[in-house]
Amino acid sequence: MTELSHHSQIWTYRTPRARLLLWGGWLALVALFVYCWQVMTARTMWVFVWDAPTQAADIGSRMMPPRWSYLPELMGPLWDTINIATLGTLGGVIMAVPIAFVAARNTSPSLLILRPIALFIIVASRSINSLIWALLLVAIIGPGLLAGIIAIALRSIGFIGKLLYEAIEETDAKQIEAITATGASGVQVLSYAIVPQIMPAFWGITVFRWDINIRESAILGLVGAGGIGLKLNASLNTLAWGQISVILLLILGTVVVSEWVSSKMRHAII
Amino acid sequence: MSSAYPTSWKRPPQIIKDRRWRIAIQIGIVVYLVLAISTVDVNWARVYEGLERGQRFIMGFLQPDFTSRWRDISTGLVESLTMTLTSTVVGVAISVPIGIGAARNIAPHWIYAICRSIIAVSRALQEIIIAIFLVAMFGFGPFAGFLTLSFATIGFIAKLLADDIEEIEEAQAEAIRATGASWWQVVNYAVQPQVMPRLIGLSLYRLDINFRESAVIGIVGAGGIGATLNTAISRYEYDSAGAILLIIIAIVMVAEYSSSYLRKFLQ
Numbered sequence: 001m002t003e004l005s006h007h008s009q010i011w012t013y014r015t016p017r018a019r020l021l022l023w024g025g026w027l028a029l030v031a032l033f034v035y036c037w038q039v040m041t042a043r044t045m046w047v048f049v050w051d052a053p054t055q056a057a058d059i060g061s062r063m064m065p066p067r068w069s070y071l072p073e074l075m076g077p078l079w080d081t082i083n084i085a086t087l088g089t090l091g092g093v094i095m096a097v098p099i100a101f102v103a104a105r106n107t108s109p110s111l112l113i114l115r116p117i118a119l120f121i122i123v124a125s126r127s128i129n130s131l132i133w134a135l136l137l138v139a140i141i142g143p144g145l146l147a148g149i150i151a152i153a154l155r156s157i158g159f160i161g162k163l164l165y166e167a168i169e170e171t172d173a174k175q176i177e178a179i180t181a182t183g184a185s186g187v188q189v190l191s192y193a194i195v196p197q198i199m200p201a202f203w204g205i206t207v208f209r210w211d212i213n214i215r216e217s218a219i220l221g222l223v224g225a226g227g228i229g230l231k232l233n234a235s236l237n238t239l240a241w242g243q244i245s246v247i248l249l250l251i252l253g254t255v256v257v258s259e260w261v262s263s264k265m266r267h268a269i270i
Numbered sequence: 271m272s273s274a275y276p277t278s279w280k281r282p283p284q285i286i287k288d289r290r291w292r293i294a295i296q297i298g299i300v301v302y303l304v305l306a307i308s309t310v311d312v313n314w315a316r317v318y319e320g321l322e323r324g325q326r327f328i329m330g331f332l333q334p335d336f337t338s339r340w341r342d343i344s345t346g347l348v349e350s351l352t353m354t355l356t357s358t359v360v361g362v363a364i365s366v367p368i369g370i371g372a373a374r375n376i377a378p379h380w381i382y383a384i385c386r387s388i389i390a391v392s393r394a395l396q397e398i399i400i401a402i403f404l405v406a407m408f409g410f411g412p413f414a415g416f417l418t419l420s421f422a423t424i425g426f427i428a429k430l431l432a433d434d435i436e437e438i439e440e441a442q443a444e445a446i447r448a449t450g451a452s453w454w455q456v457v458n459y460a461v462q463p464q465v466m467p468r469l470i471g472l473s474l475y476r477l478d479i480n481f482r483e484s485a486v487i488g489i490v491g492a493g494g495i496g497a498t499l500n501t502a503i504s505r506y507e508y509d510s511a512g513a514i515l516l517i518i519i520a521i522v523m524v525a526e527y528s529s530s531y532l533r534k535f536l537q
Contacts, residue, residue, distance in 0.1 A: 013459075033355065033359045036351075036352035036355045036356050037356050039348060039352045043411065044411055044412070044413045045409055048409030049409070049413060052407040052408050055407045056407050059403070059406060059407070079309065080309065083309060083310065086302075086306065087306060087307070123522070123523055123526075124519050128485075128518065129482060129483070129485065129486040131398065132486060132489075132499065135489065135500065135503055136503060136511070139323065139327075139503055139506070140320045140323050140324040140327060141320040141321075142317065142319075142320055144312065144313065145309075145310045145312075146310060149310070196281075218396070219396055219398045222398065222489070236402065251396075252394055252395075256394070
């Protein structure tokens with residue numbers, strides 16, 4: 001009889017203790033959410049929020065017939081945008097490759113001093129968005145394409161550097177040992193053992209970053225760094241919603257094309 | 271015996287095997303670079319003038335001034351952090367049903383099409399562009415930023431969740447189905463345990479991304495630390511700007527390390 005009472009227990013997915021902990025965790029999350037919500041909306045003007053649907057309808061009606069005659073004027077800025085992305089990616093790659101080799105544990109010349117510096121450069125570049133870099137650079141070197149190119153390059157260092165140094169750390173040690181065993185110098189080991197192993201990853205990362213950079217360079221003009229974003233900013237300031245919808249459609253088209261190109265190229269490489 | 275061993279060796283080409291293609295591509299690259307660089311007109315006089323400012327900025331970065339604008343910085347920071355958390359929670363909460371709907375193996379075809387198009391729209395639009403529109407609709411301030419980040423989170427989490435659900439081990443789902451479980455029970459007992467660790471990891475990762483983005487959308491008026499940074503830069507207060515950038519870098523580093531630690535702990 002005592003054995004049967006053991007079987008009468010109903011099966012549950014978790015133990016009571018785990019359920020209690022889980023419940024407590026959810027409660028804490030909800031409490032934190034409500035607190036943050038209160039803090040965030042403390043100064044929100046709810047009149048504007050309730051008014052939003054009318055505003056949306058208004059903007060929508062102004063945008064709706066896109067002013068297609070504006071399209072030819074956009075071709076120059078579009079070319080600039082593509083150049084910002086491409087030249088920026090190029091600059092980023094040139095700066096990121098040495099940093100990646102310094103940051104990778106197996107190729108770093110000094111683990112104690114140089115590697116932390118390289119890692120800090122990577123984190124700093126990754127945590128600051130290209131728009132903020134552009135904001136700074138426009139203030140420093142003046143508005144124009146150059147500020148955009150440098151901003152994109154600085155932002156790309158972190159992305160390319162991080163992925164590339166991870167690829168370097170994942171290289172096959174046996175191949176490196178085989179090349180070293182032939183009596184190769186340090187540079188020769190790098191060139192014949194490590195570079196061939198990371199080449200596909202390198203091209204994949206570069207093309208992927210180029211695709212992201214096309215998206216980012218389209219909006220850099222908002223802070224004055226050239227490209228199609230300048231036209232967007234000008235149209236926003238003059239409330240020319242018909243032009244804005246043309247610009248947005250063009251950006252969307254460019255992004256779709258660049259994504260297609262990059263996925264084709266990555267499939268071909270890897 | 272007579273055949274001598276070759277004394278030199280040349281590395282074979284790796285990616286593009288055809289020699290003619292390689293030459294064509296190299297010429298194409300050179301032509302593009304010449305064309306592209308020739309259209310970049312740089313006002314070198316302006317750049318030279320700006321170098322002094324650049325030097326001041328680097329000095330500001332090395333000697334950041336946290337105190338004189340601390341009230342503005344802390345307001346912006348609180349806005350950014352609260353915006354990040356609320357938008358991630360709301361975004362993940364909305365993207366779970368959308369992600370389930372966008373998984374081909376458990377959703378009917380018409381729901382699949384709707385959910386995938388929501389994801390495509392959310393992914394195709396830049397955060398900044400969405401922020402411009404939402405600021406125009408909802409007014410300035412962190413509420414517009416919160417909506418922007420929630421919308422961007424939907425595209426990110428729902429897509430990865432849907433792809434994850436499509437790759438679950440079908441045997442487990444079939445085992446649960448064989449017990450006579452309803453659709454809800456299949457989702458609850460077969461799909462959820464398989465995707466939950468990754469979903470939590472992705473949510474933490476998105477929290478990290480949302481903080482970074484919250485520093486940017488302030489530039490177009492959506493509140494947060496970006497607005498403070500924008501003001502500091504346009505007033506040429508580079509020491510305060512340096513302080514803000516250092517705070518952003520520090521928070522991102524902490525968030526990245528703690529989220530990667532948590533993800534390792536959960537998986």
